[in-house]
Amino acid sequence: MNIKNLSISFIILMVTWLLLNGNLEIITIISGIIISVLLAYIFCKKCDVFSNIKFTxxxxxxxxxxxxxxxxxxxxxxxxxxxxxxxxxxxxxxxxxxxxxxxxxxxxxxxxxxxxxxxxxxxxxxxxxxxxxxxxxxxxxxxxxxxxxxxxxxxxxxxxxxxx
Amino acid sequence: MENTLEITGAIITLIGSIFLFLGSLGLVRMPDIYNRIQTGTKASTLGTILTLLGIALMNTDWFGKILLLMIFILITNPVSSHVLARAAHYIKSPLTKISVTDKLVDN
Incomplete structure (x- = not known):
């Protein structure tokens, strides 16, 4: 389990979803969170692409x-x-x-x-x-x-x- | 105000299409595939981004989607041209006669 990779891919998916929808209604945000968490979990369980990014x-x-x-x-x-x-x-x-x-x-x-x-x-x-x-x-x-x-x-x- | 945005957007779109035109002129004038990919990639990246930016200024509602498109083009364009150039070198597509060096063949 790699929290850093999962959270970065979650943020990328979520921002993409919000830009694509172009509104901030509660239903958009909730469905976006559910889908982004699922996709990030399925596709980025073992990925290590983002491991080297530093947050300083x-x-x-x-x-x-x-x-x-x-x-x-x-x-x-x-x-x-x-x-x-x-x-x-x-x-x-x-x-x-x-x-x-x-x-x-x-x-x-x-x-x-x-x-x-x-x-x-x-x-x-x-x-x-x-x-x-x-x-x-x-x-x-x-x-x-x-x-x-x-x-x-x-x-x-x-x-x-x-x-x- | 609305009018100003529209005119600015139109001018930026025009500049973008000029770059796209120069890129396609480069495709005709350059002597070999690598130089063609060079002009094609650079001009089409900035040309498309400027064209999209102009559209975003004319239709401000679309800004989010157009921003996504710009990021997508900025990431995928260099990758696709790299893969094309690599494939061309792999099948030994010749460099133009005035080329000075090819370090990849030497190794």
Whole structure:
């Protein structure tokens, strides 16, 4: 029995249910609680995805910063794509580089890989243990340490605090 | 007030559709599958989110459901493009000629 995993999946299900219904009537809340508890119990009895999330004020603060950095990177990456697509000479220099991550937890790595995909010019292709293989539209440096510094570290230092 | 929201929403939807258009232009112009996935993912993520945000401003009742849709797209879009790229590499879909390096093949 894992109370932390169960309660996180309960909260996710409950918030989804309330957003989907768009009202706070008593009947909605009661049926939501019953269904969420049941589903969380059936599907998350043995799951350990959320085990590494830390609930400290520092983690919360870093999550907010991380979210804003992520949004800025997403917008930057769109302007980057727009610039490359609209330039007649098509300025790309693609290649697949290898980087490594310090993150240990599953969910931390998932979020790191997804963030890399949504940031300027990078796309996660494969992950083997602590190595990520990334398609980079404009390879500036194919050395593993330099590439890690340029692609991974801006997210890693925040995710490390939140997920470990 | 209602009118302002509606106009703001329409403008944001328009910006979103411009990004979607640039993404589809990228699909045509890019030389190989990996670069196409790159432009496709990034432009469609922000484009769809902005379009949905514009709709949410025009119809404020729908805000909760649209917020759910945005989160869903933000989580699933990178995953699906990662799986597509991985499958493409697995069946040895070639990189374009101007590619400089492929560390995944070397290992």
């Amino acid at each position: 004020p520092k983690a919360f603060f870093y999550f907010i910063i991380y979210f804003f950095i992520f949004i800025v990177e997403l917008i930057k990456s769109n302007f980057d794509v727009a610039r490359r697509v609209l330039t007649p000479s098509l300025p790309i220099k693609p290649g697949i580089v290898e980087v490594k991550t310090k993150l240990k937890s599953k969910i931390g790595r998932i979020i790191l890989a997804n963030s890399i995909t949504l940031t300027p010019g990078t796309l996660t292709i494969e992950m083997k243990e602590d190595r990520l293989y990334i398609h980079w539209i404009d390879v500036r440096n194919d050395d593993i340490n330099e590439a890690t510094k340029q692609i991974v570290q801006k997210f890693e230092k925040y995710l490390e605090v939140i997920y470990g």
